[in-house]
Amino acid sequence: MLTRKTIIFILQSIMAGMSLALIVLLFNPEWLNSNTDNTATHTYRAAVARSAPAVVNVYASSYFQQQTHPLFQDPIFKRFFGKVPATPNQRRNNLGSGVIIRPEGYILTSAHLVRDADSISITLADGRNGTATLMGSDPGTDVAVLKTDMDALPSITIGDPTRMQTGDVVLAIGNPFDFGQTVTQGIISAMGRTRLGITSAENFIQTDAAINPGNSGGALVNVDGAMIGLNSAMISNTGGSQGIGLAVPVNIAIDVMDQIIARGSVERGWLGIEAQILSPIILEQADLGQTGVLIAGIYENGPAHNAGMMPGDIIVSIDDKPVTDPGQVIRMISDYQPGTRINVKIMRGWEEKTIEVTVNRRPNLLQ
Numbered sequence: 628m629l630t631r632k633t634i635i636f637i638l639q640s641i642m643a644g645m646s647l648a649l650i651v652l653l654f655n656p657e658w659l660n661s662n663t664d665n666t667a668t669h670t671y672r673a674a675v676a677r678s679a680p681a682v683v684n685v686y687a688s689s690y691f692q693q694q695t696h697p698l699f700q701d702p703i704f705k706r707f708f709g710k711v712p713a714t715p716n717q718r719r720n721n722l723g724s725g726v727i728i729r730p731e732g733y734i735l736t737s738a739h740l741v742r743d744a745d746s747i748s749i750t751l752a753d754g755r756n757g758t759a760t761l762m763g764s765d766p767g768t769d770v771a772v773l774k775t776d777m778d779a780l781p782s783i784t785i786g787d788p789t790r791m792q793t794g795d796v797v798l799a800i801g802n803p804f805d806f807g808q809t810v811t812q813g814i815i816s817a818m819g820r821t822r823l824g825i826t827s828a829e830n831f832i833q834t835d836a837a838i839n840p841g842n843s844g845g846a847l848v849n850v851d852g853a854m855i856g857l858n859s860a861m862i863s864n865t866g867g868s869q870g871i872g873l874a875v876p877v878n879i880a881i882d883v884m885d886q887i888i889a890r891g892s893v894e895r896g897w898l899g900i901e902a903q904i905l906s907p908i909i910l911e912q913a914d915l916g917q918t919g920v921l922i923a924g925i926y927e928n929g930p931a932h933n934a935g936m937m938p939g940d941i942i943v944s945i946d947d948k949p950v951t952d953p954g955q956v957i958r959m960i961s962d963y964q965p966g967t968r969i970n971v972k973i974m975r976g977w978e979e980k981t982i983e984v985t986v987n988r989r990p991n992l993l994q
Contacts (some may be wrong), residue, residue: 634654634889634918636706642828647937650765651864652887653981655917667734667979668961669802669849669944671756671796671812672739673844673852673968674798674848674849674850674851674852675798675800675810676690676854677851677852677853678783678784678798678800678846678848678852678853678854679752679783679800679810680751680752680753680781681726681727681728681752681780681781681783681846681902682725682727682752682783682800682801682808682809682846683724683725683726683727683734683749683750683751683752683804684722684723684724684725684749684750684802684807684847685719685722685723685724685725685740685741685747685748685759685773685802685844686720686722686733686734686747686748686749687720687722687723687740687741687744687746687747688720688721688744688745688746688747689721689743689744689745689746696747699899706789707803709860710908721741721744722738722802722805722825722840722841723736723737723740723801723802723842723843723844723845724802724841724842724843724845724846724858725844725845726771726783726798726844726845726846726854726857727756727758727780727781727783728782728783728785728881728884729782729977729994730781730782731780732759732770732774732775732776732777732780732781732817733762733772733773733774733888734749734759734771734773734774735771735772735773735844735857735881735884736770736771736772736773736843736844736857736860737769737770737771737843737844737857737858738764738765738768738769738770738771739769740771740843740844740924741761741771741773742764743765744761746758747759747760747761748773748842749773749774749777749910750954751777751781751809752808752844753780755777755830755985757775757776757777757819758772758775759774759775760774760775761773761889762774762887762888763891763892763893763934764887765883765887765892765893767893767895767989768875768879768880768883768893769859769860769875770857770875770883770884771844772883772884772887772888773898774847780908783846783853783854784851784852784853784854785853785854785877785881786833786848786851786853786854786855786877787853787854787855787877787878788818788876788878789876791815791818791832791849791855792815792818793814793815793817793818794814794815795814795815795849795850796812796813796814796849796850797812797813797815797834797836797847797848797849797855797856798810798811798812798836798837798847798848798849798976799811799813799837799838799842799845799846799847799849800845800846800847800848801838801841801842801843801844801845801846801858801873802841802842802845802926802957803837803838803839803840803841803842804839804840804841804942806841806987807842809842810871811836811837811838812836813834813836813837814832814834814835814836815831815832815833815834816835816871817832817833818832818833819831820832820873825991830875830876830958831859831860831873831874831875831876832847832855832856832875832876833871833872833873834856834872834873834874835846835871835872836872837872838858838860838872838873842858842872843856843858843860844856844859845857846858847874850959853874855874855876856875856876857874857875857877857880858872858873858874858878859873859874859875860872860873862901866943871907894964894965894988894989895961895988895989896960896961896962896963896964896965896967896986896987896988896989897916897929897961897965897970897986897987897988897989898930898931898960898984898986899925899928899929899930899931899932899987900922900924900925900929900936900937900956901922901923901924901925901927901929901985902920902921902922902923902927902942902953902956902957903920903921903923903953904920904921904952904953905919905920905921905941909921918943918944918949918951919941919943919950919951919952919974920941920942920950920951920952920956921939921940921941921942922936922937922938922939922940922941922942922952922973923938924938925937925938929987930984930985930986930987931984933967934983934984935980935982936971936982937975938983939975939988940973940974940975941971941973941974941975942971942972942973942990943973943974943979944961944971944972945969945970945971945972946969946970947960947970947972957987961989962985963986964986964988965986965988966985967985967986968983968985968986969984969986970982970983970984970985971983971984
């Protein structure tokens with residue numbers, strides 16, 4: 628039979644053990660979930676399940692005339708050997724990806740993937756196959772819009788790329804090397820990448836999520852599975868992924884899509900100027916701080932020329948928004964609809980003045 632002293636000892640031991648356990652859990656609260664699925668906080672399966680069904684494989688095919696050797700066109704060669712038979716047309720096949728944006732069948736993809744294509748087919752994540760037609764493309768952003776008549780289509784959730792920051796986790800979904808749908812994971816390495824010489828309207832999201840040939844036109848999504856970019860290109864000197872992938876922000880891509888659906892093409896504002904960065908010496912002498920872009924050239928009879936702007940002028944602001952680099956100036960002007968009147972503040976010599984300019988449509992040859 629337990630004595631009173633023994634019972635008190637047992638109770639004291641139990642209380643001491645419980646107190647110790649509470650102290651341990653206070654400093655290690657995650658131990659409370661030790662019996663649950665430890666992978667729950669480290670998986671992106673929900674994001675993939677939400678977005679992957681709307682990412683399709685795109686196969687674009689076109690005929691092209693193979694070039695003959697210039698020697699065969701030489702008159703002397705023709706005189707002795709006669710006319711060389713024409714080379715039969717060859718077929719070129721491009722593979723890539725696309726993203727279903729609307730369940731009515733509107734798909735975003737990369738313009739370089741479907742350029743000159745005479746037939747386009749798509750394969751959905753659920754295995755269904757179908758055809759698509761090219762509604763239009765915009766080389767300036769490398770964005771194209773396809774339309775398919777397939778039914779019961781999933782569509783992707785659209786995110787807000789302006790809320791993304793360097794270091795945020797992203798997933799790239801596409802069809803690299805025609806392996807089939809593939810998901811890679813990385814982070815945003817930089818926002819607003821420009822001056823890469825890839826397109827005329829550059830404003831890329833840079834990521835180290837692996838983007839390989841075939842990923843073009845696929846989706847870049849956030850950890851919630853919402854699309855924040857259209858995968859467009861990779862920077863590589865090996866032909867494979869080297870950790871520098873580029874995506875067009877989805878808001879830009881959708882604006883292109885809306886314009887193509889509405890009128891078949893994309894209209895961008897244009898001033899007809901060649902802009903250059905100002906040297907630190909000029910910035911210091913003009914007391915401009917870090918603000919100002921030099922007009923290095925003017926297109927004859929362009930909007931800037933007709934408004935009286937001159938090479939050597941320094942653009943300080945556009946509609947009271949300070950400018951700091953040439954890429955920013957081009958993007959700001961491109962965002963205006965043709966026919967819009969804007970106020971450009973310039974410095975000419977030591978005189979500051981404001982010039983009203985009517986934005987024109989960017990010529991097609993400059994797209």
